[in-house]
Structure formats: structure tokens, C-alpha cells
Amino acid sequence: MSHRWRLAGGEWGQASFSVVATLAAVLLAGVLVNRVAWTAESINKKAERIARTATPINEATDAVLNLDRTNELGSSILATAEPLQGKLAEIVRLAQSVDGLAISINNSATTVDGVAKSINSDAVGILQTARSIDQGVKTIIAGLNTTLGIVTSVKGDSGNILTQAQTAHRLAACIDQGLIGTSAPDNHCR
Numbered sequence: 001m002s003h004r005w006r007l008a009g010g011e012w013g014q015a016s017f018s019v020v021a022t023l024a025a026v027l028l029a030g031v032l033v034n035r036v037a038w039t040a041e042s043i044n045k046k047a048e049r050i051a052r053t054a055t056p057i058n059e060a061t062d063a064v065l066n067l068d069r070t071n072e073l074g075s076s077i078l079a080t081a082e083p084l085q086g087k088l089a090e091i092v093r094l095a096q097s098v099d100g101l102a103i104s105i106n107n108s109a110t111t112v113d114g115v116a117k118s119i120n121s122d123a124v125g126i127l128q129t130a131r132s133i134d135q136g137v138k139t140i141i142a143g144l145n146t147t148l149g150i151v152t153s154v155k156g157d158s159g160n161i162l163t164q165a166q167t168a169h170r171l172a173a174c175i176d177q178g179l180i181g182t183s184a185p186d187n188h189c190r
Contacts, residue, residue, distance in 0.1 A: 039160055050147055050151075074126065
């Protein structure tokens with residue numbers, strides 16, 4: 001009969017160990033789940049920062065969209081300036097050869113002055129657009145640098161999650177291997 005009590009006591013010790021091992025596994029799983037949740041929350045916050053950073057980038061690209069208008073103005077200035085060289089040469093030649101044509105030259109000079117004022121006005125618009133594009137590009141670069149930093153941080157967090165998941169799998173395999181009645185142990189316990 002004392003042999004029977006010793007067997008029951010040994011079974012009680014094994015059952016107690018199984019209960020303790022199970023409680024330890026549950027606590028460990030709780031801690032790991034909490035760490036994964038914290039890391040996921042950190043990734044969420046960083047994703048919100050990326051979304052806030054993308055808004056000024058989107059606004060800054062509006063200046064780049066005005067590039068077609070700038071090109072149109074540049075083409076117009078070029079087309080307007082091409083015939084001026086020939087007209088100016090003609091005016092100088094006529095002024096030197098005939099004093100009587102001074103009135104005609106004066107009228108032509110008035111036309112040239114109007115065209116020059118138009119060119120100057122167009123040049124002011126081009127300068128403003130170029131400054132706007134420059135500012136937009138600076139804003140885009142700053143936003144991209146911020147986004148790159150956030151993406152690098154998110155990549156590090158995802159690496160931490162993978163490491164934690166692998167550790168949890170290994171520990172679960174070890175706990176599973178230590179349980180009574182496990183038929184096929186997981187080979188991940190090291």
C-alpha cells in the first residue's frame with residue numbers, strides 16, 4: 001500500500017509541475033502579447049506622423065503644376081524677342097541714313113518699349129513662379145527626410161516584433177515539450 005501512495009505522490013508532483021508550467025506559459029504569453037501591442041501602437045503613431053507629413057508635400061506639388069504656365073510664358077518671351085533684333089538693326093540703320101525718318105523711328109521705339117515692358121512683366125511672373133517652385137521643392141525634401149526617418153524607425157520596430165515572435169515560439173515549444181502527454185515535441189525548443 002505504501003507503494004501506491006508513492007505513485008500517487010509522484011503523479012501529484014508531475015501535475016503540480018504541469019500547472020506551474022502552464023501558469024508560467026500563460027504569464028509569458030501575456031507579457032509577449034503586451035509587448036507586441038505596445039510596438040503596434042508605436043507603429044500606429046508613426047503612421048499618423050507620416051500622414052501628417054504627406055499633407056504639406058501634396059500642397060507643395062501645386063507649385064510644380066504651374067510649370068506648364070512658366071514654359072508658356074518663356075516661349076512667348078522668346079517668340080516676342082526674336083523679331084526685335086531685326087527691327088532694332090533696321091531702326092539704327094534708318095536713323096543713321098535718314099534724319100527725316102525720326103518720327104517713324106520714334107513710333108517703332110514706342111512699340112519696342114511696350115514689348116520690353118511686357119517682357120519685364122512676364123519676367124516678374126516667371127521669377128515669382130520659380131521662387132514658388134523652389135520653396136515647394138524645399139518643402140518636399142524636408143517632408144521626404146522626415147518620412148524617411150519615420151520609415152526607418154518603423155522598420156526597426158517590425159524587426160523587434162519578428163524577434164519577439166520568434167522568441168515566443170521557441171519558449172512555447174519548450175513549454176510544450178515539458179508538458180506531460182505531449183506526443184510529438186516541437187523541434188524549435190533550443
